[in-house]
Amino acid sequence: MDRLIGIETEYGIVVDGLSAADWVNESMAVVRGYSGSAVQGWNYRGEDARRDMRGFTVKSLNTNPDDAVFDTASRHPMSHEEERSDRILANGARFYNDHGHPEYATPECRGLFDLVAHDRAGERIVLDSALRRAASTSRGVTIYKNNTDFHGSSYGTHEGYLMRRSVETSTLISTLLPFFASRCVYAGAGKAGVENASGTDADRYQLSQRADFVAVEASVDTLHNRPLVNTRDEPHATPSKYRRLHVICGDANMSEVATALKVGSTALVLQLLEDGWTSPVKLRDPVRTARNISRDLSFKLAYEQDGGTSIRAIDMQRAYLTAAEQRFAGCDDETDWVLQEWRTVLDVLETDFTKLADRLDWVAKYLLLDEFRQEEGLPWNDAHIQSLDLAYHNIDRNEGLYYGLEEAGAMRRLVTDSRVDAAVSCPPSDTRAYLRGLIIKRFGSAVKRTGWNGILFHHNGEDLLFDMNPLVEANVRVLNEEFATAQTLDEVVNIIRRNGQSN
Amino acid sequence: MMISGEERRQAPVAPVSPVRKEGDGGGPSEPDVKRPDTSDLLKRMRRVDPDAARRYRQRSGQ
Known part of the structure; x- marks a missing residue:
C-alpha cells in the first residue's frame, strides 16, 4: 500500500454534574489540558468544507436543528479559533474541539499498522488530557470512542485517503456506494437498539453505529442528512493531481484488526478505481440497503440491484475482494495481510460469526451484551444494555469493557504497547x-x-x-x-x- | 507557544518505525477463540451505571 491515510475521531464526553450544554467548554478545556509539545493556530489554507468534488460549492452546510437546545444564552461568544482551541502535536497530529467533541486527527500515515498505532495513541492522548482536566476541577471526565448517544445524535469517525484525481467523480461514487453499504459486516462497531426510525422494532442489535444516520447517497454535508459517500473536496495536496476521499459513514473501532481491515480494504478499493476497475454491483437503493444490512445478523438477506437481480452483503464484499486479490496479491506484506484477513472474515461470517469475537468489535460486543441481556430478560434497547454498549467504548483502560476484553487476552493485537507509546510523541517516518x-x-x-x-x-x-x-x-x-x-x-x-x- | 527551550534542544524526532512492516502481532490467522478469564471483565460490567445511556446526551458531530 502506498498512499496517505488518516483517521479523525470525535470523542463523546461526559463530565460529572454537567450537561450537554457544557460540552463545548469542557471539550475545549480537555484539549487545552494537553501537556506535551504542541503549537497553536491552525492554517486553513486551501480548506473549504463547502466545496463539492462534483464541481460546485454550496452556500452553507446543513446543521442539526436539535442542537439548538444545547446552545444557552449564557455561553459567551467566542472566535472560531478560540472555540477550536487547536493543538498541533509533535507527533504530527491535530487535537481540537469540534462541535463539543474532543477530536483527534492522526498524522498522515503510509503504513496500515502505523495508522493503527497512531489511532490508539490518540486514545491515550485524549484520555490523558481528560484526566488532567478532571484533576484540576475534581469533576470526573469520561471519554467514549463511539458514534452515538442513543438519543438521535451522532458524531463521526472519519477516514482520509489520498488518491488520484483522475478517477471520475461519478465512477468513484457508484463504485463506493455498495462497498460502504456492506463494509459494516466487518467494520461495524455494533449498536444496541435503533435510532431515527419511527415504527421500527428497536429491540435489535445492529452491526453499525452509524447506519441509522445515513440519509442520502452522496453529499458534501456531514452534520445533518449525512451521506454514504461524502463529496467534500479538500485534497490537502496539489489539487490538480489529488483528491482526498473523506469517509464519514464508518464507525469508531476499538479493535485493532477492525481498524486495519476497514482502512486496508477501502484503500484497496481506491487502488482498484485508480487502475480503472469499476464495481459490477449496482444497488437499487444503497441508503436503505445500508440500514438493512446493519440490522441483519443472519447475513442471508439479499438486496435488490438495478436490473432486478439481488445480492447478499457478503457477496457484495466478495466482488471487491476478488478483484483486489486478482490484481494486488503479492504486492507487499500489508496488502497480503488485508487480502487474507478480508477473505477469512467473509468466510467465517458465512458459518459462525461468533468465531470472530477476537477481532471484530460488533461480534465481541454482541457476545458480551447478549449473555447478560438473556440472563436479565432485557430487550436490546433497554437503557442498561445500552449503558453496557457505551461502556465498551470507554477509553479508560481500567473501566472500558473493550479494554477488559483486551486485558483478558480476548482481542487480537496488531501493534505492541511500546509502538503505541512511541506514536504518542513521534510522527511516522515516511510521510x-x-x-x-x-x-x-x-x-x-x-x-x-x-x-x-x-x-x-x-x-x-x-x-x-x-x-x-x-x-x-x-x-x-x-x-x-x-x-x-x-x-x-x-x-x-x-x-x-x-x-x-x-x- | 507551549514549547519549552529544553524540549527544543532535544534530539531529532525518532521515527515510529524505520520501514513499513507487518503488524507486530503477525499475519492473519484462523479464528481460535478461547474463553478468556473474564472475572475482571464481570467486575467492570457490574460497575457500569445502568442509567448511563439514559442520561448520555451529545451534540451532533460530523
Whole structure:
C-alpha cells in the first residue's frame, strides 16, 4: 500500500454534574489540558468544507436543528479559533474541539499498522488530557470512542485517503456506494437498539453505529442528512493531481484488526478505481440497503440491484475482494495481510460469526451484551444494555469493557504497547507528518500557523510558508532524512528553499 | 507557544518505525477463540451505571 491515510475521531464526553450544554467548554478545556509539545493556530489554507468534488460549492452546510437546545444564552461568544482551541502535536497530529467533541486527527500515515498505532495513541492522548482536566476541577471526565448517544445524535469517525484525481467523480461514487453499504459486516462497531426510525422494532442489535444516520447517497454535508459517500473536496495536496476521499459513514473501532481491515480494504478499493476497475454491483437503493444490512445478523438477506437481480452483503464484499486479490496479491506484506484477513472474515461470517469475537468489535460486543441481556430478560434497547454498549467504548483502560476484553487476552493485537507509546510523541517516518512534527518539537516558537499542507514560520523578520502540498509521495523520506540533520532554523529554511518549497 | 527551550534542544524526532512492516502481532490467522478469564471483565460490567445511556446526551458531530 502506498498512499496517505488518516483517521479523525470525535470523542463523546461526559463530565460529572454537567450537561450537554457544557460540552463545548469542557471539550475545549480537555484539549487545552494537553501537556506535551504542541503549537497553536491552525492554517486553513486551501480548506473549504463547502466545496463539492462534483464541481460546485454550496452556500452553507446543513446543521442539526436539535442542537439548538444545547446552545444557552449564557455561553459567551467566542472566535472560531478560540472555540477550536487547536493543538498541533509533535507527533504530527491535530487535537481540537469540534462541535463539543474532543477530536483527534492522526498524522498522515503510509503504513496500515502505523495508522493503527497512531489511532490508539490518540486514545491515550485524549484520555490523558481528560484526566488532567478532571484533576484540576475534581469533576470526573469520561471519554467514549463511539458514534452515538442513543438519543438521535451522532458524531463521526472519519477516514482520509489520498488518491488520484483522475478517477471520475461519478465512477468513484457508484463504485463506493455498495462497498460502504456492506463494509459494516466487518467494520461495524455494533449498536444496541435503533435510532431515527419511527415504527421500527428497536429491540435489535445492529452491526453499525452509524447506519441509522445515513440519509442520502452522496453529499458534501456531514452534520445533518449525512451521506454514504461524502463529496467534500479538500485534497490537502496539489489539487490538480489529488483528491482526498473523506469517509464519514464508518464507525469508531476499538479493535485493532477492525481498524486495519476497514482502512486496508477501502484503500484497496481506491487502488482498484485508480487502475480503472469499476464495481459490477449496482444497488437499487444503497441508503436503505445500508440500514438493512446493519440490522441483519443472519447475513442471508439479499438486496435488490438495478436490473432486478439481488445480492447478499457478503457477496457484495466478495466482488471487491476478488478483484483486489486478482490484481494486488503479492504486492507487499500489508496488502497480503488485508487480502487474507478480508477473505477469512467473509468466510467465517458465512458459518459462525461468533468465531470472530477476537477481532471484530460488533461480534465481541454482541457476545458480551447478549449473555447478560438473556440472563436479565432485557430487550436490546433497554437503557442498561445500552449503558453496557457505551461502556465498551470507554477509553479508560481500567473501566472500558473493550479494554477488559483486551486485558483478558480476548482481542487480537496488531501493534505492541511500546509502538503505541512511541506514536504518542513521534510522527511516522515516511510521510510529511515527520517534517511537521520535527518543526513543532524543535522550532515551535517560530511557527505561526500549521496545517496539513503547510507551515507558516516567522524567521529573520519575514513570514515564510513551507508549502507541503507536493510532499505526499513516498520520496518525502529523503527530505525527512535531510530535515533530521538540521540543527538550527536557518538550516531548516535553507533546506526548504533548496527544495523549492517556500512561498 | 507551549514549547519549552529544553524540549527544543532535544534530539531529532525518532521515527515510529524505520520501514513499513507487518503488524507486530503477525499475519492473519484462523479464528481460535478461547474463553478468556473474564472475572475482571464481570467486575467492570457490574460497575457500569445502568442509567448511563439514559442520561448520555451529545451534540451532533460530523
